[in-house]
Each structure stands twice: as C-alpha cells, then as structure tokens.
Amino acid sequence: MRKDDFFKELDDMDIDRIAQEFPVLTFDEKERIYAMSERKYDKENGADKDYSDKDEIVVSGVEQYKRPSWYKYASAAAAVVLVIGGISGSMLLMKHGKTFHPDNTDLSTATTGEETTLHTGTHEQNGTSTEPATKESVFIPATTAEDTEPTTVETTTYAQTEPEDDYEAIALELSDKFADLVNRLNRNVQYDPYDMLDFYITTSDRYLYNQSESYYYRVTEPGFEFPANYTDAFKEICTEELYESLYSKAGTENKSDTSIDINLSKTFKADLSRYYTGDHVELFMDYGIYTADFIIYRGGLYVCTDSLPGNWKTYSDQPSIIQMGDSSFTSIRNALFSPVCKDSASQNGEPLSFTFVKEGDSWKISGIVKIPN
Known part of the structure; x- marks a missing residue:
C-alpha cells in the first residue's frame, strides 16, 4: 500500500479507535503540524522552495517510536528458523561426528596398529559380545546456546538367564527348607517338658481293651507353635499345585510310588479338646486315622514323644x-x-x-x- 493511499483505506472502526487514542488538537497545534507536513510534501515532490530563510517551528521533546504490529511475528519466525537449524546441525553431528566422553576422550574408536575396535557398544566390529552385563555412555550434544555442557546417559543390559x-x-536353600519342614512333621520340634498330657490311644480300626499309653507335650518351637505355621511354611516354598498335592485329603494308597508320602490334612486332624488327660481315645473311629504325632488340645499344639528318632x-x-x-x-x-x-x-x-x-x-x-x- 502506498503511503498516499493510507487514509483512503481506513474503515469506521479504525477511525473511532484513532479518535479515542488521539484527542482533538488545538488551532496552534494544527497549524504547526500542517506547516511541517506541507514542507515535507513539497520536498519529496521536488519543489524548489527554500525554507531556510523562513520562520521555522522548533519541536522539542522526543517522539515515541512504536514498532509495527508485524514485527513480533517476524521475530518469532526468525527464532523458529534458528531452532530448526540448531537441531538439524546436532543430528548431523551425532550421525557423522565423533563421540566424546566428558573428559574429552574419544569413545567412538580406538586404533591400535592396523586394527580398529569399537568401545561404546556391546557389539564388536566382527561379532557380538557375550558379556552378561555392559554399560554404555551415549553422548547428547547441546541444542541451545545456553546449554553447552555435554551430558551422558548410562544404559545397562543384563543377562536374561541366571548362571x-x-x-x-536356589536349589540348596529351597531343598534344605523342604527337608527341615518334613523333619518337623516327623516331630523334630522343641516342647515344654512340664506341660504334658497322656492318653490311651487306639492305633487300630478295632476296639482294644489293652491300649498303650501315649505322652504329648506342648510345642514351643518358635514360629511353629500352631498348625497354620506348618502349612504356611510349605506354601512359602511350594507352588500352589504342589502344596495341594502334599495337603491332599486322599489317602496315600492313591499316590504313585514316586510321590512323597506327606499328608498335611491328616497331620493335625486329631483335636482331643473334649477329652481329659488319662482318657481312652479311638483315633480311627473318631478321626479316620491310625496315628497322631500331633494333637490339638484346647488351643494348643502337642507333640507325641513316644519313640522319637x-x-x-x-x-x-x-x-x-x-x-x-x-x-x-x-x-x-x-x-x-x-x-x-x-x-x-x-x-x-x-x-x-x-x-x-x-x-x-x-x-x-x-x-x-x-x-x-
């Protein structure tokens, strides 16, 4: 747009805004501005008028300069161009340039004689490394003028299988725990020699008048004073399927010759709380079992001490x-x-x-x- 046509393109909204921002001038101010404009117009159009001998109007103060509205958009565009250029240069540097450690050591290659070996990766030039775990230093160049310090990112690759x-x-720990639990079921536990019960227990499916007397003592083994402690210990080292097999309520007659003869469901089945010490107990008739290495008695766990290993x-x-x-x-x-x-x-x-x-x-x-x- 030519500056001569500027005022021809104004609409009503612009006229109102200008009227609000610039108040009405006085008569003297109008005359001064008109004289300055006329002089500038004649000078630009080649008028041979000499104003040097005429009265001049001196303007004091500084006219405030205001940047055009398009200036900030041009500046933003220029900044975008600079950022794109910086990123592109960084990518080219990473692709074609050498990699340096923060101490200025060249990590990309190390040449000895006529042979060159890579150092930064887990793969050698002619093969793959078999090391189970390696660390890599990856150089990240600065992308801005302010950030000039190189940074490194360490990545670790671990072996997928254990040696x-x-x-x-693992086998030693878990198999030892299993043997220890089986021995506890075989009455290898601490007990209180002063807390004793005795019963005449029938260990047959037939009623016997002459029953042998059995002695039971209160279990005091730390961590194994209740039936739930034993079952929880097996659950900790065994899968659910194996635990169910060891806890199976089916008799050992259904187990194969290669199975382990452990039946947790019957180990703590005899609850003799309704009896008194010295009573006769028919295990098979009451509980369907022939022996009771452990009994439950009024909230406590008792172990039989007859013929201990x-x-x-x-x-x-x-x-x-x-x-x-x-x-x-x-x-x-x-x-x-x-x-x-x-x-x-x-x-x-x-x-x-x-x-x-x-x-x-x-x-x-x-x-x-x-x-x-």
Missing part, C-alpha cells in the same frame, strides 16, 4: 543341576530323611528330583519326585 551357580544356591538327617550330597531354562530348572539330590528314605542306616539315601519355577520375583518348588533305583 548355574545361582541355580545351585535319635536324629533327623537331611541329604547326603549337594544339589546337582541337570536342566536349566529361563524361568525353571531341575536339580537332583539324595535324601536321607523319612519318609523318603526308609533305611535309617543308609549313607547315600534316596535320589529326589526337584523342579523349580519362578513365580514373580520368587523361586518355588513345583515338583518333587522319587527317582527309582
């Missing part, structure tokens, strides 16, 4: 890993504890196959099978 030594440690053994060897996977493995170990090993004088024991699986962050025993000789 065999870790599997052996001389000692309680565990294994004759360390676990041996025979099969490994990402989330499961199998181990063999020779057990000396009852009821796996029937021969108390055995030195080698009976071989057991343990299968372990990972559930979340914990390893558990998923299967225990006796290996036939």
